[in-house]
Amino acid sequence: MGEGGSDATLSTWQKSGSEWARVLGGVAAKVGPPGISSSYGESSSATPAGVFEITGAFGRQADPGAGVSYFQVDSSDWWVSDVNSPDYNTHQRCARGTCPFNESRSENLASYGAVYDYALVMGVNAQRVPGGGSAFFVHVTNGAATAGCVAIPASTLVSILRWVRPGTVIALTPR
Numbered sequence: 001m002g003e004g005g006s007d008a009t010l011s012t013w014q015k016s017g018s019e020w021a022r023v024l025g026g027v028a029a030k031v032g033p034p035g036i037s038s039s040y041g042e043s044s045s046a047t048p049a050g051v052f053e054i055t056g057a058f059g060r061q062a063d064p065g066a067g068v069s070y071f072q073v074d075s076s077d078w079w080v081s082d083v084n085s086p087d088y089n090t091h092q093r094c095a096r097g098t099c100p101f102n103e104s105r106s107e108n109l110a111s112y113g114a115v116y117d118y119a120l121v122m123g124v125n126a127q128r129v130p131g132g133g134s135a136f137f138v139h140v141t142n143g144a145a146t147a148g149c150v151a152i153p154a155s156t157l158v159s160i161l162r163w164v165r166p167g168t169v170i171a172l173t174p175r
Contacts, residue, residue, distance in 0.1 A: 006030050006145030008047075010152055012160060023163065030141050030151040036174045040124075042083060042131045045147050047172060052123045052136075054168045057161055058091070059118040060110060066161040068168070073109040073116065079135040080106045089125050089134035107135050115140050118157045122150075122170055138170065 011025040031047035040048040056069045058077070063070040071077070076095055080087040085101035096103065109116050117140050124136040133148070138160070141151035150172070152160075 005035050006033050008036070008150070010150065010156075012163065024156070024159065027152055027156050030144065030146055032148040033145045036172050040148060041133045042081065044133075045145075047146065047148050047150060048122075048124045048133060048136060049172050049174060050124070051169050051171045053126070054120050054138075054164050054170060055123040055126075056121045057119060057164075058109065058121070059116060060114075061117045064118065064158045064161055067163060067165045068120075068161075070161070075108065075110045077109040078103070078106050079109060081134040082106055083130040088130055089128045089132075091121075114154075115142050115151065117154060118161060120157070120161065120164065120170075 008029040008031045010027040010029040012023040013020050014023050032045040034046040036049045037046040038049045040046040054068060057066045058071045058073050060073055062072055076093045078092050078094065078099060080090055080092055080101050082088060082102040082105040087101055096108065119137040119139040122136040122138065125132040125134060136149055138150045138152065138157065140154045140157055
């Protein structure tokens with residue numbers, strides 16, 4: 001991945017016995033403008049450094065055969081980034097204007113357009129510490145830097161969605 005800039009490279013690896021083999025390599029990716037950093041959180045656009053479990057997947061498009069749980073989003077699907085909500089850093093469903101959290105501080109997943117046609121959920125801040133960061137995904141690229149996510153081409157993401165299984169992790173490291 002990258003450091004100090006939004007350009008990165010993504011590779012996937014699979015362990016067989018004691019050996020690691022590259023499944024996919026050298027895919028151009030976009031990350032947050034500061035790059036990948038251990039200094040991340042709700043007020044930062046850095047992509048978090050670390051090893052995180054892939055906890056599920058979602059998208060505006062139908063499930064392409066994901067190897068982890070997948071839900072198709074509509075206008076009632078949110079990722080809560082409101083640090084004062086007990087639902088912080090979780091997926092919630094509610095109609096716009098009726099949610100029990102601050103909607104302006106959360107992501108309405110359907111409203112982000114094609115970048116959320118497909119997405120993997122990275123288990124960043126799994127303890128849901130307020131301010132520790134929320135809504136970190138591997139999603140479809142639009143060619144621009146992300147707000148802390150990892151973005152790759154849709155066709156590559158669909159291939160990865162079909163490949164991942166429960167227990168799969170993503171390791172993000174600065175160059």
